[in-house]
Amino acid sequence: MTSPHRCALPVLALSVTLLAGCGGSPSATAGSVGAATSATSNTTSAPTPTTPVVPSKVAATATPAAPTTVVRSTVVRSKVAATGTPATRHTPSSSSSAKATAAPKPATSLPPVPRAGAEPAVRFPRNEPAVGSGANASVSAIPDSAWTKMVGYSWTRGCPVGRSQLRWVRVNFWGFDGQRSRGSLVVNAAIADEAAAAFTRLYELRFRIRQMKPMDSGWGHNPKGPGADDYAAMEADNTSAFNCRYVGGQEASKVYSKHATGTAIDVNDFENPYVADDGTVYPDRWFLTRRGEAPGVFSTSGSAAVRAFTSQGLRWGGLWSNPDYQHFDR
Structure with missing residues (x-):
C-alpha cells in the first residue's frame, strides 16, 4: 500500500489530478489535503538564499597610512637620576634593638x-697603672722630664741620632x-x-709583658761601653728600645747596635733570650730550648705575637743563625 504522504508536496493547494497520479483515490482527497497540511506544518522551511555581498574594491583595499615623521627627542637625565637614588640608611626598630645582645x-x-x-x-x-681603655697607645715628642734622665746614659754625645729624631711611645x-x-x-x-x-696588637692578644721602662739613669751606666746598662735591664726582663750602645756581647768591636738609632725593640728578655756570637746566652738559657706557646714567649715566626711586629715591616731576630728571640728591628 502506498502511503499518501510520500507524494505530498509542500503546497497547500493541490490538484486532484496530482493526487490521483500519486495513487490516491478521489474520496481520499480531503484526507490527503489535511495530511499534506499537517506534513507541511512539521516540515522545516529551507532557508531563503541570500545574495552574497561583494565588498567594494575600495573597502577591500586598506587605505595606506600617511607616512609618520619620527622626531628623536633627547632625554636629559638629571644628576640624581644618572647617579642613582642614594641608599636609605636602615634604622633598626626598637624591638630589634631590644633583642640585641649587649657586648661583654x-x-x-x-x-x-x-x-x-x-x-x-x-x-x-x-708597674705604672693603665690609662684609659684598651691599649690606648700614643706617640709624642720626648718630654723634658724623660729626656733629662736619658742624657749621659741612654743618650750621650756622638750618638747616631738626636732628640728630634726620637719619639715617646706610651701604651x-x-x-x-x-x-x-x-x-x-x-x-x-x-x-x-x-x-x-704592634704593642696594641699584643694587648689585644693578651700577650704578657713583665715591664716596659725606658733606658735611662734608672738602670745605671753600661759597664762595657756607652749607653745605659742593658745587662741589668735584661736581668730584670725589661722591654725597651732606644739605648745608644754597642752590639751586646761584641762591645770590643765598637759597632753601634740598631738600638743606638732607636730602630730596634727588645721584648721580654728572659722568655726570649739572645745568643751572642761566642755562644753566650743572655740573660738565661732556660727558655732557649723551650720555645713553645707560653706567656710572653715568641715561639715561631708564624705565631700571632711575632706577626704583630713583622706585619708592621719589622724583622724578627729569632730567625738569625745566632738567634735573638727578644729582638725586632728595621
Missing part, C-alpha cells in the same frame, strides 16, 4: 702567670701579675707608629 665588658685583669723554671729576681715588678699592656699596666718606649720617629700598632 672588657676584662680588667687576668690570672697571674705561674712560676717558670727561670725568672728575674723581681717576679712582679711595680697599656698585660703584666705577668695579670694586671693592666702602662709602659713607655723611646723609638726612632721612623718606626714610632709601627711600634704603637
Whole structure:
C-alpha cells in the first residue's frame, strides 16, 4: 500500500489530478489535503538564499597610512637620576634593638702567670697603672722630664741620632701579675707608629709583658761601653728600645747596635733570650730550648705575637743563625 504522504508536496493547494497520479483515490482527497497540511506544518522551511555581498574594491583595499615623521627627542637625565637614588640608611626598630645582645665588658685583669723554671729576681715588678681603655697607645715628642734622665746614659754625645729624631711611645699592656699596666718606649720617629700598632696588637692578644721602662739613669751606666746598662735591664726582663750602645756581647768591636738609632725593640728578655756570637746566652738559657706557646714567649715566626711586629715591616731576630728571640728591628 502506498502511503499518501510520500507524494505530498509542500503546497497547500493541490490538484486532484496530482493526487490521483500519486495513487490516491478521489474520496481520499480531503484526507490527503489535511495530511499534506499537517506534513507541511512539521516540515522545516529551507532557508531563503541570500545574495552574497561583494565588498567594494575600495573597502577591500586598506587605505595606506600617511607616512609618520619620527622626531628623536633627547632625554636629559638629571644628576640624581644618572647617579642613582642614594641608599636609605636602615634604622633598626626598637624591638630589634631590644633583642640585641649587649657586648661583654672588657676584662680588667687576668690570672697571674705561674712560676717558670727561670725568672728575674723581681717576679712582679711595680708597674705604672693603665690609662684609659684598651691599649690606648700614643706617640709624642720626648718630654723634658724623660729626656733629662736619658742624657749621659741612654743618650750621650756622638750618638747616631738626636732628640728630634726620637719619639715617646706610651701604651697599656698585660703584666705577668695579670694586671693592666702602662709602659713607655723611646723609638726612632721612623718606626714610632709601627711600634704603637704592634704593642696594641699584643694587648689585644693578651700577650704578657713583665715591664716596659725606658733606658735611662734608672738602670745605671753600661759597664762595657756607652749607653745605659742593658745587662741589668735584661736581668730584670725589661722591654725597651732606644739605648745608644754597642752590639751586646761584641762591645770590643765598637759597632753601634740598631738600638743606638732607636730602630730596634727588645721584648721580654728572659722568655726570649739572645745568643751572642761566642755562644753566650743572655740573660738565661732556660727558655732557649723551650720555645713553645707560653706567656710572653715568641715561639715561631708564624705565631700571632711575632706577626704583630713583622706585619708592621719589622724583622724578627729569632730567625738569625745566632738567634735573638727578644729582638725586632728595621
